[in-house]
């Protein structure tokens with residue numbers, strides 16, 4: 001078959017240009033590798049080698065093609081000289097033959113039949129066969145995808161766009177596609193019609209959410225334009241913020257599922273394939289986890305392939321066997337693999353961080369669904385990469401967020417983002433910079449930040465130079481943890497043993513994390529972490545985010561500064577208050593400085609919330625929502641409910657269930673009660689005990705009983721004598737709330753652990769005055785703490 005030679009040569013030029021630009025990128029990549037996750041780096045390295053391999057193959061193909069063309073030209077010249085009429089006819093026939101159509105990257109047009117689907121909207125039809133065919137193509141082209149010449153997607157800016165029946169496919173590629181140059185697949189490539197394209201572009205550009213999308217007109221591939229526009233939209237920022245809060249509220253910990261321990265890649269592939277099955281794609285977070293599982297599954301399967309072009313069917317069998325799945329699941333598994341490879345292609349050199357940025361549901365104006373992504377063809381993906389390149393910095397910053405998000409989901413990292421602590425203005429009005437800053441990680445302070453401030457008065461009884469960092473200690477001070485004058489204790493505190501999660505209306509809080517479920521996260525008295533923040537003069541802040549820092553080593557223990565942790569600090573500042581805390585803040589000399597340390601006051605189990613007592617007065621102006629107070633509020637409400645004498649209401653059949661529920665969830669103020677039936681109180685409290693440690697660990701003597709009392713001041717004073725027995729005051733709340741009786745300061749846990757004293761006669765006092773049977777016990781914790789520390 002003879003083709004019009006000049007056309008073919010034209011096609012070769014951009015091909016060569018594409019290869020040159022690709023080589024340059026690979027060189028840059030080698031010289032300045034971008035920040036990526038380890039797993040991804042591994043693939044990218046192999047991408048680079050694939051690219052080189054492919055490039056050399058392509059170059060080889062080009063040379064062959066050039067030689068063939070030369071031979072054809074010569075043959076035509078000979079033919080023309082022998083029979084001028086038939087030679088002309090032959091050329092014309094070939095050029096008009098609609099069956100000889102290639103897509104511009106040299107891939108045979110059958111892929112574009114799907115591409116057209118994609119471009120014409122998100123067809124709901126999920127043709128298994130088409131997907132499988134696609135899968136096969138993916139597999140073939142996976143290694144090549146990064147090396148495709150991206151600039152061809154541009155029609156403007158001096159780029160040449162080739163959209164005719166020319167063949168610039170390399171013999172190798174064509175062979176892999178199951179066709180030869182001389183016998184291409186009889187499919188015709190159709191492009192997006194320009195009116196449809198213009199309509200979409202108009203719709204996208206007039207959306208309030210779009211971000212700098214002038215350049216999208218540089219491509220005529222609708223699918224790539226829609227994907228680019230969807231990512232470069234303010235909605236992406238909104239989605240990311242939603243992802244963060246979904247993760248904070250998520251009860252699921254994907255980490256274990258996503259962290260296969262085995263060394264062999266089939267084992268890891270099986271683990272990821274299982275992970276992908278775990279999540280029903282209900283929420284954006286679920287969908288992201290499925291994407292990540294699929295991508296990692298594909299990575300592992302690629303590794304198993306060890307350089308071979310095709311996946312060995314045996315590897316699929318191996319995965320099925322590992323999972324003990326029947327052969328009936330084979331198709332589904334292959335589909336996952338195809339999906340994973342599609343994600344790899346889409347992420348390209350941006351890395352898997354990009355997965356967070358792709359919409360999870362088909363939202364206007366771009367309507368990108370999961371299925372839309374699965375059906376993207378190589379040309380679209382390449383064109384997409386070219387388009388997003390125009391906003392490289394923006395995308396890179398977003399991808400950095402995506403990578404951090406992934407670290408949180410899969411690698412157990414705890415990262416706070418600016419959007420969680422700052423007051424967000426409506427995104428629609430924000431500048432690009434503002435939007436990006438919301439997704440920046442909060443930088444934690446490893447140690448307190450001190451800067452001298454004018455007018456910071458020397459604390460009472462201060463014996464050293466002033467002004468100076470008020471937490472410094474003289475060199476002969478011993479560390480409270482190890483008793484050495486020089487040590488590294490502060491660096492040896494537990495690492496990453498927590499998770500930031502949302503605790504309803506209390507806001508975020510800290511959950512203890514052990515190495516595995518049902519394990520102890522912190523032992524009693526273990527130091528969990530240091531609270532860090534800005535050191536500011538005493539009485540600078542009173543918004544609840546500054547903690548008075550007194551020096552126990554100075555006479556009278558003066559407050560020398562405040563640790564202000566609203567703007568700068570570390571995760572410890574997120575520890576919430578509880579009236580029955582499991583930890584406490586204590587001031588200790590550790591590794592050469594006086595520090596606020598968070599210390600466990602009981603064994604703390606995996607999953608338990610880390611809480612400390614904020615001290616008296618903190619919740620004078622707002623409600624404490626700790627489990628104890630919540631339970632009390634509920635029990636009070638139960639009392640109110642049960643004491644309402646009105647006849648039971650007949651339910652209005654028109655009343656919605658959720659209306660009833662919402663009224664039931666209101667908090668009621670504590671009702672005045674002269675007496676409280678102790679039996680009733682116990683019954684209530686039993687249902688409220690704080691997060692249950694594993695059954696074997698429950699200390700029955702510590703079971704708590706909830707009582708609310710109105711105690712006359714004088715009676716309270718009467719009840720408190722100088723005996724040393726302790727009662728847990730968080731179990732008996734004195735409603736007068738006045739600070740009339742206080743044990744010596746040193747008897748407190750440093751930061752307001754209200755372990756108030758009570759006499760052993762308290763029990764009889766309660767019985768006498770209130771006819772109330774109060775169970776109390778010797779405060780073991782307290783005494784031990786005193787003894788030990």
Ligand SMILES: C[S@@+](CC[C@H](N)C(=O)[O-])C[C@H]1O[C@@H](n2cnc3c(N)ncnc32)[C@H](O)[C@@H]1O
Nearest residue numbers: 506507508544573574575576577623624625626
């Ligand atoms: C030091 S911050 C703790 C972290 C905070 N929950 C957050 O999301 O940033 C203290 C604030 O958390 C909230 N908080 C902590 N414990 C609480 C409790 N038991 N009841 C109600 N609010 C609480 C209060 O708003 C308090 O001012």
